[in-house]
Amino acid sequence: MHIPDGFISPQTYLPAAVVGAGLLAVAYKKVDLDIEKIPMLSGLSAIAFVMMLIIIPLPGGTTVHLSGIAIVALLFNPWIAFMSISLVLLIQALMFGDGGVTAYPINMLSLAFLGSFSAYYGYHIFKQVSKKFALLFAGWISIVLPSLFIATVLGVQPIIASADDGSPLFFPFGLNVTLPSIVIPHLLLGLLEGVVAYGAVHFLRLRFKKAFDA
Amino acid sequence: MGPFIFCVLGLKRLLMREKRWFMLYLVFVVVLGMIHSIWLMLGVIILLSVINKNVKWRLLKKAFLTLLVFNGTVTLSYLLYALFVPVDTSILLLLNLRALAITLLTFTLMHHINFHKVLEFSHKGSVLYAFTYSQMMLSKKMLQAYYSALISRSASMKRCIRKEHLKPLLETLFATMLHQSKEQSLGLRSRGLIND
Structure with a gap:
């Protein structure tokens, strides 16, 4: 879901970078990142990174990859998840070219921030009704909401940044193309992410109870 | 001097x-x-x-x-x-x-x-980056080894994880992460970076 380089205009990514940096500053303050927590947080970031590398086959020969955002947000808390996913996205952008540097603020706000918080609050809204459903919903929303945000940001690029003759200078497709082509597949992908989030959170809490009680 | x-x-x-x-x-x-x-x-x-x-x-x-x-x-x-x-x-x-x-x-x-x-303006930021990068590389290697093991056992596996492999993979991944975190914490403590 990461947006690559060259698709986002400076008019979009510069304000997004300011908002993202502000949110990261709040996160670092809130999490109270003492040096003892750093190995655990880096481990979580590595888990999120590996989750994005795990490819799962779908019928028809296609594959999808997990995001792991909901898993980290639910096992710990959304601020920790936001911090660790942001770091993963930064390393991915700089070292591997996976997600552009210019798109990093948007990727951070959508995947790391919206993904983590929607999963966490989605779970807490529905956990009174059914814990199983709440976990499935958390995984689903952690994929769907960022995809909606990304589709909107990409879709407004032809309006925000275009040449005098009206031709686009960055991402060329409008909302009529981005919303259905990005959001609809993620509505389905979210179901798989929900099942994986349910399985992973349930299993890891059971298997590594001590780590979460600490 | x-x-x-x-x-x-x-x-x-x-x-x-x-x-x-x-x-x-x-x-x-x-x-x-x-x-x-x-x-x-x-x-x-x-x-x-x-x-x-x-x-x-x-x-x-x-x-x-x-x-x-x-x-x-x-x-x-x-x-x-x-x-x-x-x-x-x-x-x-x-x-x-x-x-x-x-x-x-x-x-x-x-x-x-x-x-x-570049991150050395923030001590915690640079330490966090160093640890995260090393853990990411370690986890990536571990996942690659896991894929290789799966491929060697099934020619049709290619580079995909199936439902039945997800549980042991997650367990290994998480256990490795916890083990590494503990080791790194001990390392930091032994170097006097964590005060008890």
Whole structure:
């Protein structure tokens, strides 16, 4: 879901970078990142990174990859998840070219921030009704909401940044193309992410109870 | 005392160099986003290739592959779209050249500087980055080993994880992460970075 380089205009990514940096500053303050927590947080970031590398086959020969955002947000808390996913996205952008540097603020706000918080609050809204459903919903929303945000940001690029003759200078497709082509597949992908989030959170809490009680 | 001061000053200058290059890189990335000239993008790509000397082909290949994987879908779909609706396809060239220039610039910078030093303005930030990067590489290697083990047991497995493999994989992954975190905490404590 990461947006690559060259698709986002400076008019979009510069304000997004300011908002993202502000949110990261709040996160670092809130999490109270003492040096003892750093190995655990880096481990979580590595888990999120590996989750994005795990490819799962779908019928028809296609594959999808997990995001792991909901898993980290639910096992710990959304601020920790936001911090660790942001770091993963930064390393991915700089070292591997996976997600552009210019798109990093948007990727951070959508995947790391919206993904983590929607999963966490989605779970807490529905956990009174059914814990199983709440976990499935958390995984689903952690994929769907960022995809909606990304589709909107990409879709407004032809309006925000275009040449005098009206031709686009960055991402060329409008909302009529981005919303259905990005959001609809993620509505389905979210179901798989929900099942994986349910399985992973349930299993890891059971298997590594001590780590979460600490 | 003299050599010590010399070392400290040299180190300070080195740190400044890394940060200065990174700031310059950020400014350059924004400038590239504000220029809409195909020739200038080509010029930047050629200039970066000249700067990269011995590693130019390796970095160009890496940047080109990144472009192919991540920007390829949009380029292809826009070309298909152009078959039915009259649109200006020259923008695709600018879009891809700009993406290639920025990606190549990023890889060039990462090849020439130590990013860890850029973050040294924040002690926690640089420690967190170092730990995260090392854990990411470790986990990546572990996942690759896991894939290799799966492939060696089933010719049809290729590079996909199936439902039945997810549980043991998650367990191994998480246990490795916890073990590494504990080891690193012990390492920090033994070096006096954690006070009990």
